[in-house]
Amino acid sequence: MISTLANNLPLLTTVMAYAFFFLVTALFGLWVYLKSSRKTSHVMFLLMCLSVGVYQIIHVMGVTVIDSSASTDILRTSYFGLFFVVFGIHWIAATVDREREHRMTVIVAYVAGAALAAFYALFPGAFLADSTPKLYFPNYYSAGPYLWLLPVFFTLGFLAIMRMLLHSYRVAEVAHRNRIAYYIAAMVVSYPLGSLGFFLAYGIEFDPIWSALWGFFIAPLAYGILRYDIMDIKAAARKALAYTAFVAGTGLFILGTNVGERFLAHAYPAIPGWAVPLGSSLAIVLFAGFVWERMRDIESLKYEFINVVTHKFRTPLTRIKWASEIIKRHAQKDEDQKMAVSEIENANEHLVVLTDMLINLRRASESAFQYEFESLDVCSVVSQAVKNMKRHMDDKKMHFSLSCPETPALASIDKRRMLFALQIIVENAIAYTPAGGAISIGVSNDSASAYVAIKDTGIGIAKEDMPRLFSKFWRSKEAKAIDTEGMGIGLFMAKSIIERHNGEVSAESEGLGKGAAFTVKLPLASRE
Numbered sequence: 001m002i003s004t005l006a007n008n009l010p011l012l013t014t015v016m017a018y019a020f021f022f023l024v025t026a027l028f029g030l031w032v033y034l035k036s037s038r039k040t041s042h043v044m045f046l047l048m049c050l051s052v053g054v055y056q057i058i059h060v061m062g063v064t065v066i067d068s069s070a071s072t073d074i075l076r077t078s079y080f081g082l083f084f085v086v087f088g089i090h091w092i093a094a095t096v097d098r099e100r101e102h103r104m105t106v107i108v109a110y111v112a113g114a115a116l117a118a119f120y121a122l123f124p125g126a127f128l129a130d131s132t133p134k135l136y137f138p139n140y141y142s143a144g145p146y147l148w149l150l151p152v153f154f155t156l157g158f159l160a161i162m163r164m165l166l167h168s169y170r171v172a173e174v175a176h177r178n179r180i181a182y183y184i185a186a187m188v189v190s191y192p193l194g195s196l197g198f199f200l201a202y203g204i205e206f207d208p209i210w211s212a213l214w215g216f217f218i219a220p221l222a223y224g225i226l227r228y229d230i231m232d233i234k235a236a237a238r239k240a241l242a243y244t245a246f247v248a249g250t251g252l253f254i255l256g257t258n259v260g261e262r263f264l265a266h267a268y269p270a271i272p273g274w275a276v277p278l279g280s281s282l283a284i285v286l287f288a289g290f291v292w293e294r295m296r297d298i299e300s301l302k303y304e305f306i307n308v309v310t311h312k313f314r315t316p317l318t319r320i321k322w323a324s325e326i327i328k329r330h331a332q333k334d335e336d337q338k339m340a341v342s343e344i345e346n347a348n349e350h351l352v353v354l355t356d357m358l359i360n361l362r363r364a365s366e367s368a369f370q371y372e373f374e375s376l377d378v379c380s381v382v383s384q385a386v387k388n389m390k391r392h393m394d395d396k397k398m399h400f401s402l403s404c405p406e407t408p409a410l411a412s413i414d415k416r417r418m419l420f421a422l423q424i425i426v427e428n429a430i431a432y433t434p435a436g437g438a439i440s441i442g443v444s445n446d447s448a449s450a451y452v453a454i455k456d457t458g459i460g461i462a463k464e465d466m467p468r469l470f471s472k473f474w475r476s477k478e479a480k481a482i483d484t485e486g487m488g489i490g491l492f493m494a495k496s497i498i499e500r501h502n503g504e505v506s507a508e509s510e511g512l513g514k515g516a517a518f519t520v521k522l523p524l525a526s527r528e
Contacts, residue, residue, distance in 0.1 A: 010136040010209070015060055017212040022056040025049045040099070044091035048084055052214070055081030059197075063137045071131035071139035076124040078141075079117055082150060084194075085157030086113035088187075092161050096168040096180065098467045105160055116153055119146075134200055141201035151198055158191045171464050190214055320344065371414040371500060375525040378411050378450045379404035379443040385422040386441065392430050399438040409445035411522040413501065421494040425454055425505075425518050428490065432479060432516075433458035445524065452520040461509035461516050469507055470495040478512065498522070 029049025032042050055078055062075035089109040093102040120127040126146040131139035162184070169180045194214035199206040379402075386402060393400055429439050437457040444451045461469065465476045470491050498505045503522040509515065 008136055010207075011064065011138075014209050014212065015064060017209060018056050018060045021212055021214070022053050025053045025056070029053070039094075041091055041094035044087050044094055048087040048091055051081060051083040051087055055084070056212075062131070063140055066138045068131050068139055072128065075131055075139075075141055076120070076128050079120040079127060079150065082113055082116060082153055085154055086110055089157060089160055089164075092164050092183070095183070096164065098164070098168060101467055102164055105164070109157065109160065112153065116149060119149075128201075135205060135207065141197070143201045143203075147198075147201065151195060154191065154195065158187065161187055371417065373412045373414055373501075375410050376413045376415060377408040378413070378445075378452060378522060379409065381413060381415060381418055382422055382441060382443055382452055385419055385426050388419075388423055389426050389430060392427070393439070396430065396433075396435040396437070398430065398433065398436065401438075401440045403440075403442045405444055409443060409450035410525045411450050411501070412525045413522070414497075417497045418501065421497040422452065422520070424490040424494040425520070429454055429456040429458065429516070429518075432456070448524060450522045450524055452522075453517060454520075455515065455517040457515045460512045460514040461507065462512050466507065466509070470505070 026049065029046045032049075033046035058074060058078045058080065062071050062078065065071040065074060086109045089102075090106050093099045093106050099106070123146075124144075126144050127150075128144045128147060129142040132142050134140040165180055165184050165187070169177055169184070193211055195211075196206065197208040197211040200208050382404075383402065386400070426439070426441075433439060433456045439454070439456045441455075442451075442453045444453070459478050462476065462478070468474045495505050498520055501522055503520060505518065505520050508517045508519075
């Protein structure tokens with residue numbers, strides 16, 4: 001193989017290009033996955049990158065082998081690349097927070113992809129004929145009678161992805177539209193590039209080296225995923241391009257020195273044999289160190305920001321608490337003053353819990369948050385949340401009802417955080433229900449779980465908004481029209497807290513103007 005590459009510059013260039021883009025694909029796939037291995041979108045992105053990477057390895061091995069039989073056997077496993085489409089569809093569905101809406105599309109993609117892969121595995125001759133020399137390749141793909149199914153599958157997959165992205169673009173907010181437009185551009189570039197290799201397989205003499213650029217879009221796309229929440233998409237694109245260029249330069253240098261080691265040994269016999277490998281290793285170490293330091297800088301900046309904000313909150317919150325306690329001692333007889341002080345205390349406690357959550361985020365990952373669980377009556381916690389919001393319901397002259405089971409439903413609860421989560425949901429019901437409307441809360445339980453059902457007669461929720469209801473920093477246009485100061489983080493935080501209790505929260509609505517119903521499900525505490 002080395003001698004083949006030494007005498008074939010176009011083939012050497014092709015191998016180096018594919019090797020470089022394999023490095024880029026693997027690097028960014030792992031980077032995204034390690035940033036949040038529990039997110040479906042990140043897992044799917046990694047699998048998508050792995051499918052591209054496996055195809056790249058198979059391709060390079062198959063087209064550089066001189067023996068036709070060996071090349072044929074290798075290239076007939078390249079159908080593995082079709083899973084790029086399958087995982088890509090699932091990734092897009094998860095990334096735009098519409099997995100439920102596109103569930104059938106995802107299922108069809110998996111079934112069709114598995115069926116096509118099985119067909120090619122069982123009947124390899126239907127996929128590819130025997131490899132033959134083409135252009136500068138010792139051996140290259142030769143189309144079998146059913147190879148055409150693969151480009152058809154790719155085309156249908158591309159259309160499915162574009163349909164999902166365009167639909168999401170139409171209903172998304174402006175900021176999210178920028179990200180989706182970025183995804184659309186990446187897909188529009190990658191799929192045509194990836195299809196260029198089919199021409200030569202059908203005997204059309206078109207140099208397929210450009211298909212190596214198929215994996216190029218992974219780098220800026222991955223960077224956009226990781227950085228989207230905290231920077232403008234254009235800035236992300238610029239930085240992604242800069243990082244990609246740096247990776248390109250470093251990768252090409254490393255690959256070039258490795259491939260050129262034998263040539264240098266012949267051309268410059270005075271150079272010690274260990275010098276070139278040592279230089280390559282040093283370049284890898286320096287590059288890895290640079291990436292590590294950049295990632296440390298990003299994390300340090302993020303946590304330093306949270307650190308400053310939370311500590312700035314601490315002092316005024318403590319002063320508010322002291323002041324409210326002093327006022328309360330001198331306002332024992334005036335009910336209005338006592339009510340006002342209670343409002344101050346409640347608002348203060350609300351901010352304290354929020355601040356504590358930010359501090360916990362700074363100190364550790366979400367899985368390490370310190371929750372203080374105790375066995376509590378769910379209805380008592382709900383009653384406290386309602387009591388804290390009673391003044392707001394009275395101001396809007398709302399009708400309210402609360403029903404609890406005769407036997408207390410005990411659950412293992414961190415009272416402060418669960419109170420915070422329930423209060424967010426009740427507060428939302430109050431905010432988005434017109435004056436004179438009604439809110440009803442019912443607590444019930446079965447043998448395994450406790451349920452809190454919060455129903456209102458408010459503005460309701462549009463069907464297309466349901467999948468994004470608990471997303472971070474998202475608000476419907478109807479909600480923005482009523483409450484212009486909201487940030488779209490309340491329900492996201494409530495969901496996070498409830499899930500830390502091994503619970504679930506869901507929402508239902510028959511549509512706009514028809515109210516909404518939120519249900520919180522919590523596992524009952526052990527009675528041992």
